[in-house]
Amino acid sequence: MNDKKLIITGVIIFIFILIFPFLYNLGGTTEFIDPVLSEKAKAAKFCVVPKEDMKVEHMQILDVWRDTVVRKGERVYVNSDGKKFTMSLSTGENSCLGCHNNKAEFCDRCHDYASVRPYCWDCHTDPKEIK
Amino acid sequence: MLETALKGTKRYWGLLAAFAVVMGIGFLIYLKQFDFGLGITGMSRDVSWGFYIAQFTFLVGVAAGGVMVVIPYYLHDYKKFGKITILGEFLAIAAIVMCLLFIVIDLGQPMRILNVWLHPSPGSVLFWDTIVLNGYLFLNLLVGWIVLQSERNAVPPPKWIKPFIYLSIPFAFGIHTVTAYLYCGLPGRHFWMTAILAPRFLASAFAAGPSFLILLCFIVRKYTKFDPGKDAIQALSKIVTYAIIANVFFLVCEVFVAMYSGIPSHMDHIKYLYVGLHGHGALVPWMWASVILMLLAIILLVNPVTRRNESVLMAACIFVFAGTWIDKGLGMISGGFVPSPLHHVNEYIPSVLEVVLSLSVWAAGFFVLTILFKMAVSIKEEVNA
Amino acid sequence: MENSRRKFLKVAGASALGMGMAGTAVRAIASGSGNKPKTMKNDNALTAKHWGMVIDTRKFKSHKDVQKLIDVCHKIHNVPDFEYLGEHKQQMHEIKWMWEEEYKHAFTDLNYKYVNKRVEHLPFLVLCNHCENPPCVKACPTKATFKRDDGIVSMDFHRCIGCRFCMAACPYGSRSFNFRDPRAALNLKEETVSGFPTRMKGVVEKCNFCAERLAIGKKPACVEASNGAIAFGDLEDPESDVRKLLESNYTIRRKQGMGTEPSVYYIV
16 A cells, blocks of 8 residues: 555644644633632622532523523512512623623633633623623 | 455645645645634624525535435335445535534634533424434435445445435435425514425425535546446436426515515615616626526526536536525625625625635635545446456 | 434433533522522512503704714613724614604605605604514514513524524514624723613614613613603503593504504604
8 A cells, every 4th residue: 555645644634733722722821710609799698609619500500590581571580588689791780790890800810711612601791891 | 345445546646645635735724614613704893694604505505405315216116326326425425524523613612512512402403403413414425425435345335325315305405405494484584584495495305415515426427447337417407497487486485575575674685786886886797797608508408408408407507506606705795794684784804714614615615525426436346347 | 414414313312411510500509598589570660561662752853962862872771882994884784772763764655645744854753663573573583573562572682693583574674684793893882881782793682672781770771861842651551641642642653554553653
């Protein structure tokens, strides 16, 4: 067989494609910096659900919330303690960013580290980032 | 069977390479469109569907046209089509591939395309269109593959394939009917709101598809050792003749109803397309070219002397294909949007990027078609040898 | 292709499963401690069986009167203005929730040569009609546009795939498509307001009867800014402002013959 060269080239291309994501991310941030809880959030002590659940489930909760708000027109969430929250990322004091008023140090830090880019912010605004 | 597509002449590989280059250019343009949005096209608030959807509509027709070889062979036992049914089915596959690509590139948020099945909406014609198109693609792949394999192994096709073949016939009609229903059920779009839109689409489909198939047969005969047969080509040309006459007849019906009734909202679109409206008439020369091409084709096809002359037939098929393409791939969609429901006249001119990207989708379709035809022809040559 | 079909089915199955699991997870949280969490409307939310609008065109004298309302609407909903692109592109890619039309364009089927001169040149305010039988809702393949129980035809921008079938279906030209990133225009003028999200490129948008304001007890912005020229209320409540106006005035609707049953009425 005279295909040695072809095979080797193929293998090299395959390996390159395989390790491309790692090469691509070389030089990026790898150090994890703990997200900072805002003063307001610290004072509140309690999020809509317990912290541990929030860590794991926040995207699922937001997904359910958006359907509830947009499609059912219900905008208030009453948690197990009877506390009311506005089911909104950024509208008003009682929304997510109303309490976590430090998106850059809270949301973005983890998202950047995990290299996820939720498209929420393509439309939803951080009141701090606009004048 | 795929291995037959991997061994070919320089000409075969050159052809594939040429298509691949155009596809590559298209891919780059698509990246640009993906990043910027559909604003790189000539579409606008008033003309919100353009070249992409028009190509899609035309190609659904080409795909449905494949059934015009399946029906005579499988339902009427017309043996002479036996050699070319596979070509018709493979043409349908390539056309559907193009259709699906055109739908995807027309979406504003293509990453969310699965929402159509995650939130199925039986009330939406588009939902049904995705189902019949994918169904027809699947049926043609299955039938084409199994029948070709049996031919290679010199055995008759298995019995279980028959139901799928029969099913593919209503699906062929279905894809173009449902595609017409996308348009003809919309209130406020009077150009499309006609009960003969689906029949008209089918007529133009059964002209465009088989005429293209005839041209492909000529190419296959010239460059390979496989001869689809003079009789098969002549029989196809008769189908094209009937279909193109029906298409022009339907067009006459449309124009009569709109103009004789004198209802402005129905007349305006036809005026825009054929004589211009309020000083706007970008499509007028095209539409007349289409009419002339189709009429010329009818003259050449109806007369048996000219039809039997293969060079004349070739020209007639090109006329049919070009004429129906202008009619459907250019006028049908823009024509429905101009004037707008509020009677504003905002014309649509496709952008250069839009046209090149569309061309590259055609190239992708021809890429698939070349490979499929290569397989079919190689196996025919193998069996005959 | 057969392969990609199979792959698709797998992906679709997996995502359906994933969604199911998300549901259980959220439910699990829900049954954690204390009372069961619930969702509800605001206590002060305005509700109706069928929201409707009556526009008294006699109270709009000039372009300025309607433009004021359009500006309010577009401002609070972050509707971009592509003025900087030049007239041609601006018009092609225009986003509008509410705009001004001449009589002959707003009421295409009611126009005639000797129509009253006052009406002929009156600035008509047009917007989504929130039809009882909305063709856009029927056309949408993902239910991204849907009719709420209170009659508002709403958009779920998260779900829209940008196929623009709804734009072809709407007989009133009420829908706009984001042909480009709307933020480009908003950032340029540093005009984004908080309280309502912007949109992203590739989705369709239109008037939402200020659903976000009704939810917190406020009438639509245009109604509030109109000094009584626009009435808004429950069409199914015989005692509502809108019903009283409909009772005491002759009103017209756009393209009555289409069977769409608009919820926006005009006194001329």
